[in-house]
Amino acid sequence: MNQRVVITGLGAVSPIGIGTGQFWKAALEGRSGISAIRPFDDLPLEAYRSRIAGQIHDFTPAHYLDGPHVDRVDRYAQFALVAAKEALADSGLRIERENPHRIGTIVGAGMGGMVMGEREITQLYRSQRPNRVHPNFIPTITLNSASGIVAMAHGAKGQNLTISTACSSSAHAIGQALLTIRSGRADAVITVGADASITPLVFAGFCSLRALSTNFNETPEKASRPFDRARDGFVMGEGAGALILESLPHAKKRKARIYAEVAGYAATSEAYHMVIPREDGLEVAETMALALRDAKVRPAQVDYVNAHATSTPIGDAVEVKALRHLFKSRADRMLVNATKSMIGHTLGAAGALGGVVCALALDTGQIHPTLNYEDPDPACALPGISTQTQERPIAIALLNAFGFGSNNAAVVFKKYTR
């Protein structure tokens, strides 16, 4: 059993739009979703070094969801529910007409239910009343709450997994969904990435880690600037992406619309450092090479890279070094963009939203701009990065995602051809 795997549905919840249509339109227009951060109750905002983020300001769960799930899950799981619902509707997959045990759910989440988590911890210490910890606290903060609730909402009874590998979580979710379907263990997998952890404690933690941009607090839309000389850290974002991955025979049988094929995947560990990448980029290059081999694609065939590119000084330079190492002269001819330049770093959602972008790039031939690439850093400069939307037929796309804990993921997508 070695089934081909295709994408038949997409969903997106992002700081530049809720719904794939809005997200994609805004991305092609080069809109920034980064703004001044909303205050955290009465905490002194000036004590946060970074005061900007890609927050979703107009999210009202009841507009998108109904049923008992809505108010009982954390914000990240609400995002996951909305994106998954959209992707399923988009795919036309009706689980009630399927063998439900053949439909799996894999969610990538980096932080999970931190909104309630932080609130309950705060209340516990302030009130000194352990008997008032909310009964729904544990089900909410358990890291698989989103994958559980997504499956419940749709009756998907196949494998139900959560992958938490920090910033690469949902790239691995796509990869694991590919392996699951390819090996015949499922007909389709609802594949989601979600995070909503722009919360007082998590945000402070990233500030303390000195991972966030601090030089653009007065000009938020300028802060996320992958590959640019003035980049000074990432900007936190939030959101969710969803993709319905399906075996090709199953998709064909029900005459589904096919966006793209998921052709290869690799997962590696640098076994190096919790938060610092190896500066020579060799492990990143090896990860991409393994994914291409899995897809039976040569580096010279790759047209487009959706880069991890978080806008940190070291990370972007390492990724470009790796691209140059693996792709040689091809690196100068590929198109490359950074979705995080618009929406910030959505952590566990980043891989899935990047996957949505890859699917649409293959489907439409449009590559969204990279914002704020104004003064190319010689350490990162590639001719294929542009502040403008680029159009070119794309046959092979590569998605990169790297996570704390020294882990790397790469996923290869192909334009679907019979």
Place this chain on the structure above:
Amino acid sequence: MPAESDIAVRIRTALGEYLKRDPASIEPRHALREDLGLDSMATIELLFKIEEVFDLQIPDQDLQKLAKVSDVIAYVEGKVGKPAAAKPPAKRPASRKKG
């Protein structure tokens, strides 16, 4: 050996605690990275401790100026003045878990 400022002593003590080694073995000329073996994450952790000891905020853009122990001492002296006598660090409220 010229008398060391109180600030220098406290920084070396903090470094010794962080590195779990005798503060007397840490010299101002030591480079944080090459001599003391601090990577960028460890430097951030050390400065987090220094910020607490001296009740300081060290902006991200100042980090690259701090390559040697002497740089850290000069930086902190520049920020908090160079008192002859020890001034107790400003007391902060006991840390409280926050959500």
